[in-house]
Amino acid sequence: MALPGLLLPTSSIIIFIFLAYKLYQRLRFKLPPGPRPWPVVGNLYQIKPVRFRCYAEWAEKYGSISSVWIGSTLNVVVSNTELAKEVLKENDQKLADRHRNRSTARFSRDGQDLIWADYGPHYVKVRKVCTLELFSAKRLEDLRPIREDEVTAMVESIFNHCTKPENQGKSLAVKKYLGNVAFNNITRLAFGKRFISSDEITDEQGKRFRALMANGVKISGSLSVAEHISWLRWACPFDEEAFARHGANRDRLTKEIMDEHAQARSKGGVAKSHFVDALLTLKEKYDLSMDTVIGLLWDMMAAGTDTTAISVEWAMAELIKNPRVQQKAQEELGRVIGHERVMTENDFSNLPYLQCVAKEALRLHPPTPLMLPHRANADVKIGGYDIPKGSIVHVNVWAVARDPAVWKNPNEFRPERFLEEDVDMKGHDFRLLPFGAGRRVCPGAQLGINLVASMLGHLLHHFSWAPPEGVKPEEIDLSENPGIVTYMATPVQVVPTPRLPSHLYKRVAANM
16 A cells, blocks of 8 residues: 555655766766756657658757667667768767667677677677678679579469459569568578578578567567667567577577478588588688577578568668659660679679669658667767767768758659769768678678669569559658568569560579
8 A cells, every 4th residue: 555655755756866877977078069958867758650751850959969868778870871970980980889779689699790780809700700701792693693683583473363364454562572582582592591482481490580580579579668768678578588599590490491401411512602611611610609600590581581582672761752763774675684694793784774774763762761779988079079989979870861952852853863973872972871881880781782682673574563553653652661661561562574585584583
């Protein structure tokens, strides 16, 4: 009966401590401006669901660097090219740590992978493995047949669907086909396994993989507000059992596949270029723990499954809304490839406009619009403001790529802008940062670029694309779902019409 009486003074003390801490921060540091935080929760309940748009709106009001309090944790958001350069180049080392909540800490074995590791000797070592070994130009070339296999399998699947009498002229959700390409591609690159058959049937290991990925998202999302306000965690207890079970299932499946590869090599098989074979071969050379090997493989699954499919779906939506661009890309494909063969990655250098289409889609719709959170490992100044050690820093790459001070007509889908000026998108030009920059730039950027360009090229070469009957191009919904990655709120529906001779719609299978 005395509990309510105890809660009142306790909550008052907590609020007092929070306000005192906030006052201390403001007196000691010159913090960036931002929306006024509420006691205890900060700005948590003022943030709109699509965060990068919300932060961009706040940037217009408070400036291109702003403070956002999530609980008692200071988050600093930068939204223009100059500040992005300060964060990712000039102060890169001081801002190269990762913020890990309870779920990412458990998934990564407290940063034993690459994505969630703090900057230090472990990160430098593992990144070296990725840069020199896993994503080297030679390995990417060795694995090119897998990428071309999966893209042509997608083309065949769409062709078989749209040429059935009952489907002719009807729309389809391109997202499903793009997702299958991305999933099969990354599982084959990482594990040498194709889990989805040509008949779109997922085998048992594939079902376990997808269940694990879905479960990881589910249990991460269940942590809610307790992740941001530590003293509330007693009310939202961490389900240690659920995370332990998830981790055990993940490790069991990964080791099962690794054992298959090890047995194949022990029987005289040749080590292949798949990432799992590479990591097993390099484990001793780089002194990698099993937690790190498994963490790296799942980093690739997480980073490579959704991002490429998302990028291509956004590009397709823009191409439906902008038929002029679609026609121009198809004219280029007709001149370079013709109508008697299919495109390969070797054709990229002769298809500049196609590359510009891919780049423009990544500019307008970066798959991770706030990047992943950086954490300050020391006090630092950005834009003339103090960023205290422990603060979380976000670069709003979505806002940077739509800055009217840098981009002419920034909201217009106009690939020609990249013919007029070559803009690097692998971390060297801070106007365009779909893969990040600095010490934490994505090591698989070139792989992602190749796959996006290949998927787009094949879709445009093999088919013409139109909106569903009764839908005008300008009516296509370009709003985003909330989340770390930018899924379309309404998956785009498209009507494909084949453009090439029927014999060019066959999958080009690669047995590797």
